[in-house]
Amino acid sequence: MYLExxxxxxxxxxxxxxxxxxxxxxxxxxxxxxxERLISTLVRRGIPAVQLRDGLADDIVPERVxxxxxxxxxxxxxxxxxxxxxxxxxxxxxDDAASPTGxxxxxxxxxxxxxxxxxxxxxxxxxxxxxxxxxxxEILDGGAIxxxxxxxxxxxxxxxxxxxxxxxxxxxxxxxxxxRAELRTLALGAALHDLGKTYIDxxxxxxxxALDPEERREIERHPRLGFELVKRLxxxxxxxxxxxxxxxxxxxxxxxxxGLDGTNAVMRSTAERLDRQRMLLVAExxxxxxxxxxxxSDRPYRPGMPPERVQAxxxxxxxxxxxxxxxxxxxxxVPLYTAGTWVELAGGSADGWRGVVVxxxxxxxxxxxxxxxVGPDGRVARRPEELDLEHHPEILIRGxxxxxxxxxxxMEPASN
Ligand SMILES: [Fe+2]
Ligand SMILES: [Fe+2]
Numbered sequence: 562m563y564l565e566x567x568x569x570x571x572x573x574x575x576x577x578x579x580x581x582x583x584x585x586x587x588x589x590x591x592x593x594x595x596x597e598r599l600i601s602t603l604v605r606r607g608i609p610a611v612q613l614r615d616g617l618a619d620d621i622v623p624e625r626v627x628x629x630x631x632x633x634x635x636x637x638x639x640x641x642x643x644x645x646x647x648x649x650x651x652x653x654x655x656d657d658a659a660s661p662t663g664x665x666x667x668x669x670x671x672x673x674x675x676x677x678x679x680x681x682x683x684x685x686x687x688x689x690x691x692x693x694x695x696x697x698x699e700i701l702d703g704g705a706i707x708x709x710x711x712x713x714x715x716x717x718x719x720x721x722x723x724x725x726x727x728x729x730x731x732x733x734x735x736x737x738x739x740x741r742a743e744l745r746t747l748a749l750g751a752a753l754h755d756l757g758k759t760y761i762d763x764x765x766x767x768x769x770x771a772l773d774p775e776e777r778r779e780i781e782r783h784p785r786l787g788f789e790l791v792k793r794l795x796x797x798x799x800x801x802x803x804x805x806x807x808x809x810x811x812x813x814x815x816x817x818x819x820g821l822d823g824t825n826a827v828m829r830s831t832a833e834r835l836d837r838q839r840m841l842l843v844a845e846x847x848x849x850x851x852x853x854x855x856x857x858s859d860r861p862y863r864p865g866m867p868p869e870r871v872q873a874x875x876x877x878x879x880x881x882x883x884x885x886x887x888x889x890x891x892x893x894x895v896p897l898y899t900a901g902t903w904v905e906l907a908g909g910s911a912d913g914w915r916g917v918v919v920x921x922x923x924x925x926x927x928x929x930x931x932x933x934x935v936g937p938d939g940r941v942a943r944r945p946e947e948l949d950l951e952h953h954p955e956i957l958i959r960g961x962x963x964x965x966x967x968x969x970x971x972m973e974p975a976s977n
Contacts, residue, residue, distance in 0.1 A: 562612045562619050563903050563917075566864060570600045570611060577619060578612040581633065582717075609859035617934045617941065618917040623901030625708050627699045627728050635692030635727070636720045639752055641685040643720070643759050646790060649676060651760075664782055668789040676793045686794065693727065693748045697741065700731050708899045719755055719766075722854050727752040729850035730843075733887060736894040737827055737846070746797075747843045750804030753791050754847055757783030757805065769862035781817050784809055800843055807844035808851055813881040825885040845884040849891060852878060867960030868897045896921035898929045902960055906931065909955040911948060913937030925951045931958070 562577035572595060580589040580603075588606070589599065603611065612623075625632075653670035678686065730751035734744050758766065761783060765776045772780065787805030794801075810816035812823035823840045824833065833839050840848075856874055859865045866874070872892060879888035898904060902918045916933040928950040935941055950956055 562621070562901070563615050563617075564610045564859075565613050566610050567600075567603050567608055570595055570603065570613075572596050572600070574611075575614040576611060577614040578623075580608060580611060581629075610864065617945070618901075618932060621901050621917055621919055621932070623708055624899050624921075626703065626732060627696050631692065631695045631699060632721075632724050632728070635689065635696060635752070636717070636724045638685055638688035638692050639723060640717070640720045642682070642689050643756060645679075645682045645685060646676070646756070646794075647759060649682075650790060664785045664789060667786065671789060671793060674793075675795050678795065683795075689752065690749065693745060693752060696724075696728055696731055696748055697744045700728070700735055700744075701741070708901070718858075718860070719758055722858060723752050723755055725854040725858070726754060726847065726850045729853055730847050732895065733846045733850060733891055734843075736890050737887070743843070746800045747804070747846060749796065749798075750791075750801030750843060751847045751850060753794075753801055754787065754805050754808045754851065755783060756790055757785065757787030760786060767860075767862070781809075785818050800841070803841055804844050804847050807840055808847045810840050810844065810848070811882045812840075812845075812884060815881070823884055825880060827884070827886045827890075840884075845887055849875070849883050849887050852883060853891070864962045867962055868902070869959055872897060893926070894923075895926070896923070896929070897927045898958065898960060900929075904931060904958050904960055906933070906948075907957040907959070909953055911953075911956050915961065916945070916948075919947055922951075927958070929958075 565574070574595045576589050576591055576593045576595065579587045579591045582588055588608075589603075589611075593599070650667075650671060653667055727748045731744050731748045734747050739747070758780075761779055765772065765779055768776065784806050788802050791805045792799060792802035796802075806818070807821060810819065810821040810823075812825050814820050814822035821838055821840045823845060827842065829839070829842070853871065853875065856871045857865045857868070875883065875888050875892065879885040898918045899921050900918050903915060904918060905915050906912065911933055914933045914937065915935040916931045918929045919932050921929040930947055930949045932945050932947050933942060934945050948956070950958060
């Protein structure tokens with residue numbers, strides 16, 4: 562199977578993996594043959610890409626660090642919590658909430674006490690905490706092998722992005738060695754990190770080009786607004802609110818909203834721990850996970866970046882922006898290419914060939930086993946071979962963006 566951009570779908574294409582709405586209901590079942598009507602439905606719903614059968618690697622199931630079931634359950638609870646909160650608090654948010662005084666005014670209107678939740682809202686919040694618990698369980702049980710991102714549909718992007726950030730943050734904190742209770746607090750904060758964003762106009766959030774200064778100010782209010790809301794939720798810790806507040810701060814002090822800074826290290830002295838100018842470790846972890854998710858996700862206006870491009874950008878951002886030690890741990894602990902990823906090989910006997918990752922291993926993170934399928938001339942191998950790149954150091958590998966593996970959709974068998 563391979564991932565195809567929705568705008569390139571054709572009548573007759575067969576769906577390889579069911580497409581689900583956020584609540585888990587199946588929009589298109591696996592095996593559905595697409596027609597004009599179904600394709601326009603996918604376009605209308607803003608689904609950026611679809612897994613299609615190609616008759617080549619349909620048996621390779623993409624690995625995920627956390628099951629789709631847990632992802633979907635957590636995303637639904639999160640959406641319920643956020644929608645409930647929005648109805649309750651919209652009246653309190655001022656029109657001028659983009660300015661710091663506007664956020665302060667909103668906070669004043671919300672009052673000092675925890676928000677009084679209805680029974681339903683309380684149940685939704687408990688549902689979210691159960692979802693978080695499952696994420697932590699699955700990561701502690703399963704380790705780091707598998708994809709960290711999910712397929713996202715447009716209108717639900719913020720919720721699915723938030724769940725991805727919760728998963729990646731938990732995995733990072735586990736790699737760092739934080740205890741279970743901290744993983745739970747961090748995952749909850751990461752799930753709620755962009756709560757303030759759900760109060761911002763979608764036309765600004767999804768704008769593909771550069772933002773004007775006013776739009777930028779509008780976006781930059783979301784950490785403060787998120788902080789004011791999360792701290793009024795009946796949660797066992799204040800840390801999730803601080804994660805929402807600090808996730809856009811940077812190591813060199815140029816982030817927002819408070820220009821906090823960091824020392825690019827995981828360990829910190831007691832003095833640093835008490836320093837109010839210093840970013841919290843949990844917020845630094847969330848910042849790395851946030852950037853990783855944003856770069857690797859498919860959006861309606863651009864496909865997700867291939868893994869080595871994401872890696873290069875994370876490496877560039879380590880130091881001035883992201884905590885270097887956390888980025889290093891991440892790149893050293895998470896496989897670059899996971900099962901189901903289409904890749905292109907260069908060098909040796911496989912020069913110019915394309916194929917699909919069959920397995921990735923924690924022992925050799927950037928050298929997976931690849932089933933070699935499509936030749937440099939676009940022809941498909943008659944008897945595909947599996948190459949273990951660990952044993953072929955001369956072969957280079959790079960990820961392919963959606964739709965690239967078979968540019969001509971040439972399915973003619975090659976003569977080899
Ligand atoms: Fe954010
Ligand atoms: Fe985010």
